[in-house]
Amino acid sequence: MFPLHEPLSALLREELGAYDELTAALLSRRGVVTREAAETFLNPSYAKHLHDPFLMTDMPLAAKRLATAILSGEKIAVWSDYDCDGIPGAVVMHDFLKKAGADFENYIPHRHNEGYGMNEDGVEKLAERGVKLIVTVDSGITDSAPVARASELGMDVIVTDHHLPASSEVEGPILPKAFAVLDPNARADETYPFHGLCGSGVAWKLVCATLACEPQLRQKVPEGWEKWLLDMVGLATIADMVPLVDENRVLATFGLMVMRKSPRIGLQKLCRGMRVDQRTLSEDDVGFMLAPRVNAASRIGDARDAFRLFTTTDENEADELAKKLEKANRTRKAEAGAITRAVHTRIKERGTVRSVIALGDPAWRPALLGLVAGNIADEYERPVFLWGREGNLSLKGSVRNGGTTHILELMQATEGTFVEFGGHRAAGGFTVRDTEVFYLEDRLVEAHDHLTKGKPLEDDLSMHADAVVTPEEIDGTLLKKVEKLAPFGIENPKPVFLLREVAVREVSRFGKGEEHLKLKISAEEGRRSIDAVTFFAKGPVARTAGALEGGSRVNMLAHVERDTFSRGNPVRLRLLDIRLV
Template identity: 30%
Template sequence: MERRWKIKEPGDSAVVEALAGELNVDKIVANLLVQRGVDSFSSAKSFFRPSLDDLHDPFLMKDMDIAVDRLCKAIRSGERIMIYGDYDVDGTTAVALVFSFLRRYYQNLLFYIPDRYTEGYGISTKGIEAAADSGCSLIISLDCGIKAVNKIRYAKNFGIDFIVCDHHTPGEALPEALACIDPKRQDDTYPYKDLSGCGVGFKLLQAFCLHNGYPVEPLYKYLDLVAVSIAADIVPITGENRILAYYGLKQLNNDPGTGLKSIIHVSNMEGKELEMSDVVFKIGPRINAAGRIESGRDAVELLISGEEELAKSLSANINGHNEVRKDLDKKITDEALQLLINDPSQKERKSTVLFRPHWHKGVIGIVASRLMDKFYRPTVIITESQGLATGSARSVEGFDLYSAVESCSDLLISFGGHTSAAGLTMDIGNVELFAQRFEEWVEAHITPEQMIPQVEIDAEIRLKDINARLMRLLAQFAPFGPANQKPLFVTRRVIDYGTTKLVGKGRDHIKFELIEECSGAIVRGIGFSMKDHLTKIQSREPFDIVYSIEENVYNGVSSVQLMIKDLLFPY
């Protein structure tokens, strides 16, 4: 698939030059820092050496004092407290964090995860009634609740107070909870707005420790859960998230909780230095699979477990759920691809909307993402659930998916989401008309550029600029993720040195040895699934490459290797 290359605007040259001198680094590194908002010695020190001392005072968050006072009152009075969270990774890690830490000081706790299929996302009537039946007088909701106006009002009928800990954008009216802790509240002046749901739960516990004079260090042992939530929920790796992710990864690599340690084991990652990408592609999907296939409660049971044998059994069970999830994912994706291939009218469409009543609700979001990646157009995958059509939508970069769905709101029973992802429910009889109206809206509003995937490049450099010191400095930019992606570079006019060849079990990948025309510098690299380019590369025609700079270790010897992301033959 063709891709657009977009090179970021370079940082202010005077600032870059001054920073390079202050830090004794070359201008390539200084420019990358300035692009990330790091433009002074002190900010560079904070970037390269994150400190837990730089975490913000949690009481700067609106309603935090009210929440902590109510929590402490409940503990003093011996009240039963329910810890309530969503069924995805962010929600289950948040529940595991708050439940596990509070349990160190107080035992009259229980947790609740709603069922994806019978209750849906967020606060449910069934969950509130379960709290009432269990004698709970306080519910702490995590990663959900900020829009649950009617449900939280319903809880008042049972004399239940709510502390909402959420990170989603509130609606027009806040729920009538005792405290609504959400940095995205319009009236909240908290310095950092992009915490994960688990991150907001962490701030509540940080405030709890400060209020009671408890040491905060034991809380830091749970930062592995926070790091998992940050990676899986795709929040920016900036500010407080960068600090929490940095130390959370250290915890995950050096002394993970029993449950996470068992997930690392079943993921075959023991002994590997874990990065955020490992969480995204290995740990996160396994935790998510519990809620997709069975129950998110299984994930929490594993994450709060302190017994190795129990954790081993639970992680094997969750790993089994993940295998089922992968089979369903592949089967439904293949079926959806065939529907698109066999329908000639699909070639001219600007969107994809597919409906089959037998598709598994737990994986339609994944399928939507896969089809969107393949055809690069806004995609809605719909199945039947409890007599209604339920869909999951994904969008291309820069296109406002939420507005497209909202334009069909008269056909929908409910919908929600944001610019890049959404969920929706409608009568089955409305699916065909929805597909038509959705396509009309997309066609009228999407630009040609938005239908071509974009590769965002940090800077253009020469192969002769690449060395071991640059590689080591770039490694210190980690942890990587949104707003701090691994740097990508472009180099022009490289040619095959003569040893480039196919490698891998299926001989699908290319092992490069490239020489730069202007300098004669030679660098090795690897390009996955690029075998179709081999003949042209071996013709010795010059081409341009986009790549990241990686460390390759072979027989204990470290060397520089380029990870080739894309290439063009423009000459």
């Protein structure tokens, strides 16, 4: 086994000398280049590695105002988003306010009827119900008009968010005129040392600060009780795809710990329905199993079902709500499957696949298009833009990246085409006018080809790998080294291993429609073999799979993972790419 890329410098070898060569190389590739940083990364500590919440701008003001509202019996409303960041954040605030004995209610706007963020109709309803303080979760930073309306009606607003504010070339960032604005990404001079928190993370920081600033609250909220809220914070941190570095690494790590032993009956029922062992929940279980079911509630039905599932203490209600989310998720997958088939049909009808795929249909539900775009992008290895219509509103869509082009840069290069857009390297969302949609693909293809002109194609598998291994080296020792870097996610990807010229001993398919692929590979005849699997084979794996047979020689890229179903070797490979030699 040996790491790829440039060898570590003498200085780095000295700094990371306590670790084996592979671990040191993986750490350095993640920007962890000092002894202290390595210790922090590999051993995240709740006591040592969380930042002081009072470092966040406006936090002293917000915490004192919330504590005053709780103790004086003012009516509080928690206004949250309806996704897998907003819902857990709403649960965090609900559990805290309930424990503290506050007079409060949760307001979760309906995705299809009200849309994202605060709205003036909802604000006016809260005023009619006697609310004096609104606390937003994962929203509010761009809601200047609803915040102003709340102020007119005699309500204070504490914004907790992590999104970027609106801005103008003249004035710069435009913040809502709220009582307090807690958002580590809202100000150029923000004093909080980490900018990657999700919305639920910011809300939890407010809880911690409120407890710290008002000792009287500890009469009802015992010291350390707030740690039990980390199941929801961890869920949101992993699901919302924020960078899993710095403070988020602590929140995700301890969030998973709490999830595994959480007494939350709704979480238990959801895990049972998914046939996932709660005691061994991983970030993959959260990202690929839990989060889609929580998101399905708002995309197919009502987000409040997910909120009620995580806040109920009634076993029968939890059972019914878990089944409801499971049903919504099945409906989501069925609808997404129908859209996927329609996209495939239209691509085949066109005969050629351009450098960017941009397709849509007013009948497609925008909330489902991210999932479909991701699958199509993986299959065709290029950016995919899909759009649909929500009711009588604008055409909205999602984009996912199956290539190497930076998605946000691509959209910025065609800025005049979109009403609004946002995103990062791998994904984004957009709104487009009816009159522009017919030219969307042409403009994106032109911009893409201009951005990529002269750039080399990344066809060499070694360019994507962290290290080269042989089948004999894939064992429990290697797995432990890999798992020490978990939890994995944005800015801390799973290590990728390259296996060169390995022999395929067996090829088999499994699953209801034989859509999954399993290989047995080894270095030479008679040597120990290891399993390599891929689920829903697509992209480069799917293209090579048809030509594979016993005796084939291949180069492959793969993750190393624990095989919970094997009675023998507990380690297997998860195929990412495969090429015949």
